Ligand SMILES: Nc1ncnc2c1ncn2[C@@H]1O[C@H](COP(=O)(O)OP(=O)(O)O)[C@@H](O)[C@H]1O
């Protein structure tokens with residue numbers, strides 16, 4: 182084996198493409214201004230409002246929240262309160278990742294420890310207390326905090342699912358009809374709930390919803406032009422000069438916009454393309470590296486999707502595979518359903534309705550596993566849809582391999 186050396190002809194600093202707080206948040210000025218304006222009360226030394234932030238993954242919700250919090254602190258520092266009619270507020274901000282916290286209890290305990298970390302007070306164990314005791318300690322801690330304001334961001338809060346007590350109690354703790362009352366004269370509390378899950382808001386307890394979702398901020402996906410600006414900025418740090426062919430960044434942005442519109446998608450794609458160029462000892466990253474990387478990422482996503490399908494979904498994917506091998510595609514839903522039903526019976530599963538299978542096919546179109554086309558049969562025949570495989574059959578086979586549910590009807594699996 183040759184020795185590995187740190188020298189690298191492609192990357193100057195690949196960390197610039199990874200998840201981190203970037204030097205500049207681009208293409209989000211209006212959104213961040215709107216977001217920050219919801220905290221106007223804080224700089225006026227009034228009670229803050231609660232904010233609910235939603236949008237898909239990788240569109241800047243986390244970094245946007247951190248930036249808004251940071252800018253609020255700076256705004257307070259920069260303003261001359263003495264010369265004004267306002268008392269100077271003092272602000273403590275907490276950003277808590279709730280990705281691995283799946284109960285309100287866990288969130289409350291971790292939050293308590295974060296608040297205590299500043300004062301070096303004892304941490305509490307995150308298990309074992311009665312739930313009421315954890316809340317009692319949390320609200321006591323909030324009363325004792327030495328700042329006038331505390332803003333708490335609960336990121337990816339949807340992980341708590343239906344166990345959403347904390348989202349009722351915390352956002353209303355300054356209301357005097359609350360059992361967990363925190364006197365705003367002692368501490369004014371504002372809560373930001375952040376989620377990637379578009380359905381979470383609707384699943385909230387109505388009481389939690391009305392307090393937490395007082396104000397809402399939606400982070401939409403980026404378009405290709407916006408992604409290009411973001412990627413360009415990061416690429417300037419990540420790569421040596423003149424390593425990227427001219428069309429690499431626009432192509433990366435266009436493909437990522439098509440697939441998702443997430444900055445994360447675009448940065449990952451560029452990293453993958455450049456990493457492939459480096460492995461092949463190529464001096465430059467070209468459009469072809471990007472195209473190949475996009476294809477392999479998409480294929481990986483399809484294999485993952487198929488492995489995660491329900492029994493019926495798996496049977497639909499298998500029906501599509503066999504139809505493709507029999508050169509029966511594109512096919513109408515009726516035909517796909519007939520094949521699905523036959524396999525369901527073979528593996529002893531009660532078939533679901535053709536309507537459900539229709540929805541499954543639509544789900545499989547999101548990652549491009551399946552595609553559809555409207556077919557126009559002229560005046561008499563009317564219009565209908567036909568479905569086709571959107572990926573190579575081997576990729577489907579790869580995803581189905583080792584599936585114990587279909588294995589018995591197909592020796593290859
Ligand atoms: N507007 C932007 N400007 C620069 N980088 C961005 C922007 N939006 C997202 N990113 C980058 O994309 C990644 C994901 O952003 P993040 O805020 O974690 O997304 P979310 O919380 O919405 O899932 C981070 O690496 C971040 O640096």
Ligand SMILES: [Mg+2]
Nearest residue numbers: 239242243336
């Ligand atoms: Mg996030």
